[in-house]
Amino acid sequence: MSMIIKFIVASIASGTPILFGTLGEICHEKVGHLNLGVEGIMSIGAVAGFMVGYRTDSFVLALIAAFIGGALASLLYALLTVTFMANQNVTGLTLTIFGVGLANFIGYYALQHSENGTLKLPENITAQMRNVSIPGLSNIPVLGELLFSYTPFVYIGIITALLLGYYYKRTKTGLNVRAIGENPAAADAAGIKVTKCKYLNICLGGGICGIGGAYTIMIINKGVWISDCVGGLGWIAVALVIFATWSPVKAILGSFVFGALRQIRYYMPNSIGISTAIYDMLPYAITLLVLVVTSVRMVREKSQPAACGTNYFREDR
Amino acid sequence: MTAQKENNVAIECRGITKRFGSVVANDKINLTVRKGEILALLGENGSGKTTLMNMLSGIYHPDEGSILVDGREVTINSPTDATKLGIGMIHQHFKLVEVFSAMENIVLGTRETLQKPKEMKARIEELSARFGLEIDPQEKIYNMSVSEKQTVEILKVLYRGAKILILDEPTAVLTPQETEKLFEILRRMKSEGNAVIIITHKLNEVLSISDRVTILRKGRSIETVVTSESDVHSLTELMVGRPVELSIDRPPVENRSEILKVVNLSIRKPDGALALNDVSFTINRGEILGIAGVAGSGQKELCEGLVGLLSVEKGAILYDKENIVGKTPAEIIDLGISMSFIPEDRLGMGLVAGMGMVENMLLKSYRSKKGPFVKTQPAREQAQRLIKRLEIVTPGVDTPVRMMSGGNVQKVLLGREIESSPNVLITAYPVRGLDINSSYTVYELLNEQKKKNVAVIYVGEDLDVLLELCDRIMVLCHGKITGIVDADKVTKDEIGLMMTGEQLQSESETEGEN
Numbered sequence: 001m002s003m004i005i006k007f008i009v010a011s012i013a014s015g016t017p018i019l020f021g022t023l024g025e026i027c028h029e030k031v032g033h034l035n036l037g038v039e040g041i042m043s044i045g046a047v048a049g050f051m052v053g054y055r056t057d058s059f060v061l062a063l064i065a066a067f068i069g070g071a072l073a074s075l076l077y078a079l080l081t082v083t084f085m086a087n088q089n090v091t092g093l094t095l096t097i098f099g100v101g102l103a104n105f106i107g108y109y110a111l112q113h114s115e116n117g118t119l120k121l122p123e124n125i126t127a128q129m130r131n132v133s134i135p136g137l138s139n140i141p142v143l144g145e146l147l148f149s150y151t152p153f154v155y156i157g158i159i160t161a162l163l164l165g166y167y168y169k170r171t172k173t174g175l176n177v178r179a180i181g182e183n184p185a186a187a188d189a190a191g192i193k194v195t196k197c198k199y200l201n202i203c204l205g206g207g208i209c210g211i212g213g214a215y216t217i218m219i220i221n222k223g224v225w226i227s228d229c230v231g232g233l234g235w236i237a238v239a240l241v242i243f244a245t246w247s248p249v250k251a252i253l254g255s256f257v258f259g260a261l262r263q264i265r266y267y268m269p270n271s272i273g274i275s276t277a278i279y280d281m282l283p284y285a286i287t288l289l290v291l292v293v294t295s296v297r298m299v300r301e302k303s304q305p306a307a308c309g310t311n312y313f314r315e316d317r
Numbered sequence: 318m319t320a321q322k323e324n325n326v327a328i329e330c331r332g333i334t335k336r337f338g339s340v341v342a343n344d345k346i347n348l349t350v351r352k353g354e355i356l357a358l359l360g361e362n363g364s365g366k367t368t369l370m371n372m373l374s375g376i377y378h379p380d381e382g383s384i385l386v387d388g389r390e391v392t393i394n395s396p397t398d399a400t401k402l403g404i405g406m407i408h409q410h411f412k413l414v415e416v417f418s419a420m421e422n423i424v425l426g427t428r429e430t431l432q433k434p435k436e437m438k439a440r441i442e443e444l445s446a447r448f449g450l451e452i453d454p455q456e457k458i459y460n461m462s463v464s465e466k467q468t469v470e471i472l473k474v475l476y477r478g479a480k481i482l483i484l485d486e487p488t489a490v491l492t493p494q495e496t497e498k499l500f501e502i503l504r505r506m507k508s509e510g511n512a513v514i515i516i517t518h519k520l521n522e523v524l525s526i527s528d529r530v531t532i533l534r535k536g537r538s539i540e541t542v543v544t545s546e547s548d549v550h551s552l553t554e555l556m557v558g559r560p561v562e563l564s565i566d567r568p569p570v571e572n573r574s575e576i577l578k579v580v581n582l583s584i585r586k587p588d589g590a591l592a593l594n595d596v597s598f599t600i601n602r603g604e605i606l607g608i609a610g611v612a613g614s615g616q617k618e619l620c621e622g623l624v625g626l627l628s629v630e631k632g633a634i635l636y637d638k639e640n641i642v643g644k645t646p647a648e649i650i651d652l653g654i655s656m657s658f659i660p661e662d663r664l665g666m667g668l669v670a671g672m673g674m675v676e677n678m679l680l681k682s683y684r685s686k687k688g689p690f691v692k693t694q695p696a697r698e699q700a701q702r703l704i705k706r707l708e709i710v711t712p713g714v715d716t717p718v719r720m721m722s723g724g725n726v727q728k729v730l731l732g733r734e735i736e737s738s739p740n741v742l743i744t745a746y747p748v749r750g751l752d753i754n755s756s757y758t759v760y761e762l763l764n765e766q767k768k769k770n771v772a773v774i775y776v777g778e779d780l781d782v783l784l785e786l787c788d789r790i791m792v793l794c795h796g797k798i799t800g801i802v803d804a805d806k807v808t809k810d811e812i813g814l815m816m817t818g819e820q821l822q823s824e825s826e827t828e829g830e831n
Contacts, residue, residue, distance in 0.1 A: 179414045179425050186412035189376075190426030190473070191397035300459060301416050314376065 005145055007260070007267045013150060015259025017042075017220070017230075019157045020212025021237025022244060022251040023164055024070070027205025029241060030168060031198045032181040032307040036092030037077055038209055039234025040099020045070035045210020046217045046229050047103035051110065053121050053218070059128035059152075062218070063211060070210020071203040073099055078202040082195060085311045096234070104227040111225065121223035129153075129218050153215045157252075160208060164248035177201055181305030184312035194312060212237070232284075239287040242294045245302040258283055326388065327352045327481050327512035328373070328404070333382035335368055342368040344536040345382065350481065355503060355513040357523040357544070359556055360533035361752035362724070366516045367409070369533070370483050374406035375399040386481075397426075402481075405474025409485040411466050413458050419469045420454035423476050444475050448505050463612055464495040471502065482506060483514045488522055490612050493780065493813035500526045518556075518753070519779070520549045532556055557753060565760050565785040567804075568768055570603035576772045577623075577741055582632035584615075584622045592618035594796040595632070600741070605763060605773040607787030607804065609780060611816050615796035616776045620743050623774075625649050636741075667730045670719035674700040674711065674729055677718060681733055703732040707758065724755035731762055742766055745776040760786055780809050794818040 021038050028035040035041075048069025053062030077095055080086040110119055131149055132138075138148040168174040179187040180194055188194050217229045236258060244251040265279035328350045335343040343365045350356045360366050371377045373384065375393040383390050386402045393399050399406070413422050424437055441454050452468050461469070467487060474482060484503075488496045503513050503526060517523060523530055524544060531541040532555040539555055553561050577600045584593040593615045600606045608616055621627040623634060625646040633640045641649055668677050678696040686692065700714040707728040711721050718726055727747060734742060744763070748756040763773055763786070777783045783790055784804050791801045792815035799815040 175417075175421060175425065179417065182414045182416055183412065186414050186422075187426065189374075189396050189406070189408065189412040191395070191400055192426045300457075306415065 003267060005142060007263060009145060009149060010263045010266070011260035012154060012256050013219070013259065014262045015255035015257070016151075016154050016157050017212040017215040017233050018237050018240060018258050019161065019251060019255035020153075020215065021209050021234050022240040022255055023157070023161055023248055024074075024205040024207070024209030024212065025238055025241045026164065026244070026246055026248055026251065027201050027208065028074075029246060029305055029308050030177050030181045031201045032184060032305055032310070032312070033078075033081055033198065033202060034088050034092065034309045035074070035077055035095070035202070035205070036089060036238060037073070037095025037099060038237050039230055039232070040096040040102075041070045041073040041077075041206050041209040042213030042216065042230045042234045042237075043099045043103035043228075044073040045207075045213030047106050047213075048210065049214030050119075050121070050217045050225055051106065053125050053223075054110075054119060057122045057124045059125050062125065063156075063214060066210040066214035067207040068210070070213065071207035073210070074202050074206020075199070077206070078199050081311055082198045082202070085313060088309055088311065100228065100230070103229070107225050107227055119225035121218065126223050129223075151219055153211070153219065156211065157255075161248045161252045168248070173197075178305070180312075181307055184307055185314075188312075188314060209234070209237075236283055236287055239291055242304075243290045245294070246304065247302075258286070261286055325352045326350070327386070329385040329388075330369070330373075331383050331385070333369065333372065333379045333384070335365075335372060335377060335379050341536055343372075343379070346533070346536070346538045348531055348538060349541075350512045350514055352480075352512050353507055353510045354528040355507050355515060355526055357527035357530045358514055358516045358533065359518065359520075359523055359530050359552060361518065361556060361754075363535075363752070364533040364556075365536040366533055367485055370406060370485060370514070370516060373399065373404055373481075373483060375404075400477045400479070403479050404481045404483065405477060405479030406483040407467070407470045407474060407485065407487060409487075409489065411470055413466055413469060415459045416457065418455050418457055419452055419461075419472070422458060422469055423454070423473050425473075427477060441472060441476065444472060448475065448502050450502060463490045464492075464498075467491070467499070479511075481512045481514070483516075485516045486518075487515065488517060488519060489778065492611055492816045493809055494817065496522065519781075520552055521781070523552065524549070534558055553753065561753060561757075565757070565782065566764055567786065567788070568764055570767060570770070570788075573601035573603050575599050576602045576637065578635040579623075580633045580635065582619075582622065582634065583630040584618045584627055585630050586618060591630075592796050593622065596793075596796070596798050597632075598791055598798065598801055600772045600774065602740075602772050603767055603770045604789065605767055605775055605787045607783040607790040608774065608776045608793060609783055609790055609812055609816060610793035612778070614793040614816075616745065616793060618796075619793070620745050620774070620776065623741075623743060668718050668726065671717050673713075673715035673717055674703070675714050677729065678733055678736075681737060699733075699736060703729065703736070707732050707762075724751045727751060727755065727759065731759060735762065735766060738769075739766075739771060741772045741774070743774045743776075746778060747775070748782070749778070756782075780812055783812075784809060792816055 021042055024041070025035060025038050045066040049062045049066030052065035053059065056062070073095065077091055080091045081088050107119070111117065129151055131151055132155070134148050138144045168178060176187065176192045177197060179190065179192065180197055184194050212233070213230055216231070216233060217223070217225065221229055240251065240254050240258060244254045261283045264282070265276060268274070326349055330346055330348040333343050333346045334341070346365070346369055348369070358366050368377065372379050373393065375396045375398050378394065384393060385391065386404070391402060393402065414425070417425070420434070420437060420441060423441060438454050444450070445452060450468050450472060452465060452472065458466060458469065487499060491499065503515070506513055515526065527544045529541055529543055530547065530552065532539045532552070534556060542555070549563065550560070553563060579599070580597050582593055582596045583591065586592040596619070608619070610616055618627055622629055625641070625644055629642045632642070634642050669680065675693055675696045678699050679691055679693065682696060683691050697714060703709060704711065704714070709725050709728050711725060718729060721729070731744070731747060747759050751759065763775065767773055775783070775787055784807070787804045789801060790804050790807065790812065792799045792812055794816055795818065799818055
């Protein structure tokens, strides 16, 4: 029993960086922009968050820096695709290569100038990002561990997902955003400021991805800088958008399923004797499977925004 | 009455000029629309109608000239500005979000919050009742017919409080009955003191709905005439710039023999819905069979099924008694059956937009030559022959076809298919987007083929043309045949009724024949 609870708790924690990436990508795709640069944006968020945390020893400032880093990376993407009409796929792929490279470069530079050849976040900040302990609630047996024993990231992620869900479904701006993703010409004719709305939502998405990047370095790597810290999670996030049928709320569930896939190896009895390489492969194999299954025709409201992938030019006819 | 309206100008354009690069789309255009009148804007393709209206609705910005609304000079920089001035435009291609409900589309971009759906619904219903519109506000757009979508577009501009309505070719996709209903709505708007501008090139509609007509030609406003003082001939002359013979020839052809017989054909669309349901008909050599129907009634699937592009669910297509169902397009050609298909989406399916005429000719002919190399010389000669024969305007045979105007692209496509001397020629909307002159050239070409004993299938949308050009007309509705009638024994209204699904009484005998 306690093993199962531990497994669930670990899965939820492990799915959180993917959740951020997925939510960010949903923000992009809802305004009609397919961004394959999530991996790069997360890397930039990671390095920005880590470096600011390292200097200031403040968890809040580190999070803000990660958000701003991701938002700036997305701003670059928005500038290229929205204003200069660059091909979205190529821009996204380039952003991945650029973002990962830039993060590694900054990290390498900082390592060269560190005292003992390693970079580790100071004690104060690591204390802040440890599991939150809520007096009373966290001590309830089972439930306390299941619901109130996580790092702040998990709560931020879930709250962000719920807020985004409300934003798209219930607010007027959300309706405008969805209209842009479906048919920018119709939105334009209805008097919606298409370009402004695209920029804002793309930057918002980038910021959310950036926080996911910060998670990978602060929690997964326990606050020690390494190169390639995002390690492919950005790609799973892109695939998960399809799994979640472009719904931020469903992304919560999806990311936890993928978190479980990443954790399952530690909870299998040794006697089964499956090679660890199989477990490493599992999330990616399931991603492939999910892509195939979910690409089969779906209900129209639950499929990709119709204009996703194409840039909008008003005088195009 | 006219004197009263003089000081009642809703919108006025003075000397509007708009250039796209070196092309002058609008050249010092003047236009006046009064409150409580319907003004028709008439002109051939490329005469600048849509450009002018896009400037009134804030999509383009004029280079020169001024726009006055209610006597005040205004600048319209965006669709929002136009809305604030009470100008509402209904575009030819609907600007609707398919996965939204009618109501969501109507309120999109307005100040109303979504928290008050009841109020919004009440207002939409009130507007609907006032102008005689029928719509379910909760229905999704993708479930709607073309005319319902248009109703949503109209509601959208009315909801924003439009006093000046611009409709860009609103009747192109409607049945005669739906058109009449639309005109009824427009007349109500007019009686409430609104100004309506309607763009169309169907002359009989201009005559029946408008109060005045402004004619544009090559980007200039030629003249404004009072509708009641003009007729089809005077309007065409103003539009084209010279008198035009308006009747379409229907040469009689003797000795017709059956070439193609379709028996109980059913075809599914890629999404699984039944596009054609148990369709049977025949077509003879030297005959033009017209196919009428509301857009999306199965015309596209029928054409693609005949040439082997879509797989057939059941039924048979007999070409000279041989069943060609299940064969690939290449096999159908190899059998010596030359079926030429002119798809509705010219640049999507018919021609490769980025290639020149020569290469597009080659696409059709290279298979018959031996060896891995292609010879461009015969194709080059063929292209030059076509340019001369069909008076195609192009800078050269190697200019990409996407740089050519719609009429010329159509001529290239039609010319290429005719050059392969087919036995069956399938054309879908061959005159869509063409001006009067080019349209008549196409009709002549089709008649020429008919005289050569070619069986022609003509999928059309203009019922007047179908009635004049075709020998028989087959009407499709939701994938079923609602009638196959002789074109000289049927009225436009009867066809319109069949398009909405009503079977004609007398028609059952005709179907028995087939």
